[in-house]
Amino acid sequence: MWRFLGGRIAMGALTIFVTTIAVTLLIHLVPGDPVQIMYAQSQGTTPEQLEEIRHNLGLDQPIYIQYVRFVGRLFQGDLGYTIRGHQPVLDVILQRLPNTIALAVAAMAVAILIGLPIGFFAAYKRGTMVDTGLMVVAIAGVSVPHFWLGLVLLLFFAVELGWLPVSGTGPLNLVLPAVTLGLSNAAIVARMTRSSMMDIMRQDFVRTAEAKGLPKSVILSRHVLRAGLIPVITMMGLQFAFMMGGAIVVENIFAWNGVGRMAVEAIFQRDYPVIQGFILTFAVVVVFVSILLDGVYALVDPRIRRS
């Protein structure tokens, strides 16, 4: 088990390492002069000033020095300063990150609460009209763009009915974005759960359980569900990453003050330090959550726990 977790942690460290390199290179991949592009929107910057900024950002140094510096500052919790407003990037991110995580967690809860039972039920009823119907609904669910679903929900529940606030960042404001993001992912969870459960139901040990004369409910709850949930847990890390990715769009619809909204603004403003900070944060959060889930997985699956 420790070997398994060690491998996962090493993989996570590798991911973050690769991210730091990618993030350093990012600015250099921009076609043209990044400093000029960054400051194109601010008026009256002279070439001398641009040169000074370039120096301050360390962009006149060889790239490996830039990388070493970047990592060095990273260990001091310094992600640089925003181009607009000159605030510490870390502060800007930390201020918004809890909102994004709250959204992602709430959406994941919605997705699991809806998707898991539907997937399990469809697998149980496999091959029947119920199964076909549920899966068509699930495919339809995957097909509806969440940015559109969000708008429609907004139009209906906030504008028409006035039940929920249109935009902003507060507990009640969380409902619509979480439902939007959760619903479109519920379909994915349902399909995943169904195929995992169906794989289990095909296993020889389910036939063994039937041959033992166990009641159907016991076979389902003890043999099928337990074994079938394990692969689902392993997929949850990826699901969480999807939620974080989806949050970028959903935050923009509902003006939810998270890092996703910040990132899109930063792209428009060519605020590269913010973009770098965002990508790095995203990687760290995703890696952390997936290691956490790997830990859960290792505890749940005896083949790993006892190896």
Next chain:
Amino acid sequence: MAELSGAVPDYDHEIVPPGRRAHFWRRVAFTPNGAFGLAVVIVLIASAGLADLITPYSPIKMGVGPRFLPPNGAYLLGTDEFGRDLFTRIVYGSRLTLMIGAIAVGISLTVGILVGLIAAYRGGWTETILMRGTDVLFSFTETLIALACVAVLGPSLKNAMIAVGIAGIPFYARTCYSAALVERSKPYFEATIAAGAGPLRLLFLHLLPNVLPTMIVVATLGLSAAILAAAGLSFLGLGAQPPDPEWGAMLSGARDYFNRAPYLMVIPGLAIAVTVLGFNLLGDAIRTALDPREGSE
């Protein structure tokens, strides 16, 4: 009979799988899902190809009609904030949608297949580097990769297509890799090695044709994901820019008027949803037709 287990006693070849490959397309088209998917795709291709014949208006020129006219006889789906015919814009939008899907999936598929095939075939360090790299990228999710690409390249329709294409590579590479790994370990492949076949022969004559069916299914399903992702970027303003009749961008523009003209928002969204649903159902039907384990006959 048995209530739960679907275990088939396969060691006793007593259950004959349905005739392989035979009537493959008929099996796809004669399922409700496959039929709907095929129909959507055909309509989409027709509207993209015949856009100029289908509608007399220009998708871009403003003031073709009055502004904010709800759907009516002359303007089937109404007019937008600049007095353009919405139906015309939707029809021309199908061109962009198909192009985006084809180009993005083309990029993901080509690079993904190459990476996956080479990693599976070569093994050793090549495999470790390629697949670990793919794993790292995969854990970032497509949205973030696409966003990072757009951040580098700048917002435009072309860049959005490239970004979505690049973002899809890890998934295609992984799928191709695992399919190729299965084929590579089969005796027929080893027999071909033992016969003295060179790497190109092994890769392109034996490995590729055997992973291609899997990849075609993935690409069909991937088209819908790519269309969704690109529409999402355009919706955020990071992809197609006005006045392009791109559905995501149209949806974004309609946000400002959704009190006044909700149909401006509903219709492009429906167009995206139906298109994506079509590709999803088609891909699903193809997969079911290829996989005898799915479904229940």
Next chain:
Amino acid sequence: MTDTPVLDVRDLRIAFGAGRKAREVVHGVSFTVQRGEVVAIVGESGSGKSVTALSLMGLLPRGHGAVTGGSAHFEETDLITLAPEPLRRIRGARIGMVFQEPMTSLNPVLTIGRQMTEGMMAHGRVSERQAREAAIAMLERVGIDDGRRRLGQYPHEFSGGMRQRVMIAMAMMMKPALLIADEPTTALDVTIQAQILDLMRTLIAETGTSLILITHDMGVVAETADRVVVMHDGRVVEEADAKTLFAMPGQAYTRALLAAVPRLDGAVAGAVARPAGREPVVRIDSVSKTFGGRTGTRALDGVSLDVMAGEVVALVGESGSGKSTLGRAVARLLDVDDGAILVDGHNMAEMRGATLRRARARVQMIFQDPYASLDPRFSIGRTVAEPILIHGGGGRREASERAAALLQRVGLDRPMARRFPHEFSGGQRQRVAIARALAAGPKIIVADEPTSALDVTIQAQVLDLLAELRDEQGIALLFISHDLAVVRQISSRVAVMRSGRLLETGPTEAVLGSPRHAYTRALLSAAPVPDPAKRGRVRVTVAAGSYPDGPLVEAAPGHWVAS
């Protein structure tokens, strides 16, 4: 035995599919099982034996098959017409079942204790404690000590043979009136198989349970059954008590089936005629291979072996012996860590690139799984032409002409060359694989369990074909097999392996007739003999590490034994 049978199956009919697509696969099968009796249902694949067994338990896979007629009276109740709930109460409690695959028949995420006790708790009013005590006692009965600790373990902590013991314990714990065992030893090594069969016999004798043994293996039948039901194409061909059936088979099909079974006694049908050449075509020189890094498992440990031109050398051993690894190393499908493999005097292990690819033509391979052996996207003519094309044996037309000739040689009509693998049976595919191997013009063919996946009658045909080719083309064969009786049919020399070491090698008659090594003797005594009269032989067993596995010493001319 009493007069009322425990199980009375009459005119059982089973069909796959529904409506117009329905296809009957079991056409009116009848048989009875008396109290305490062991009835073997034997047949080749497609005979309907497994489906028959599953249908009795109401376990036919949903959507794949249904009973369409007949009855199966078990202790006065008809299992076929019984409602699901009463049938469930019989399953496990009155009729137990053991399946083929011990590795997948237990739930990997539940403890052995949970899986052993849940049946008893579902059927009877016993407490968990009582069920656990019963399970511990039962584990001891099947030869698993330290039951209390074992109950807390998970299936992956048990070996294949141990899991099958658990499965048997689980089924026998309820003291069922009838046990149905569906190929219970097919997935196991021959020494483990012997132990499991002995165990099952002892247990049912103690409890008076009847046993239905489903198997394809005539040896297993002869070792275990009181009465035999021979099935073919969904029908009962013959039913007789075991001694009569083996001594005087009544039906032509049974006679053919018995004649096809390779035996360790009696005369060999196609005695080895051709004398082996004096030049070794393959010289394996102290080859070692370790999988999984430095701490990994040693698959080959200093193995040396020569194969002379035109000679058939059999490599025998159980799973994990390293025999397949050695075969693959000879074909250079894997690289060895140490040692040399000289083919025709050239060290294949040192070759690279184009030189290696050209040299590969000298060693060809035939694999166990006929279904995965052929590229599904190539016509069989194209598959056989592939080696000819690779080595530039003329143009496309010439290559396909030669391919067609080779196909004809292995017994497939020329027009078949255009067909695709999925249109062929397992035996036919294996013929195609042989033709492909011949196409490269090899000096030696490595055949890795080439007949293990085939029915016994097909196996006999493929063995005959290989023997013919050996005699007419002078190609050497390295024949890898777990089955000593098969080996006896075709090989002139035998090499016995265990845990990556060569333990005994010598002429076939010498090694199988007067084995010198304890492990060879154990293997021979465990092999099931298709003759009920020879039942109850004394089994020789050897524990791991208790036998010599040092360098080979010549015990008799050409007969080498580990010291």
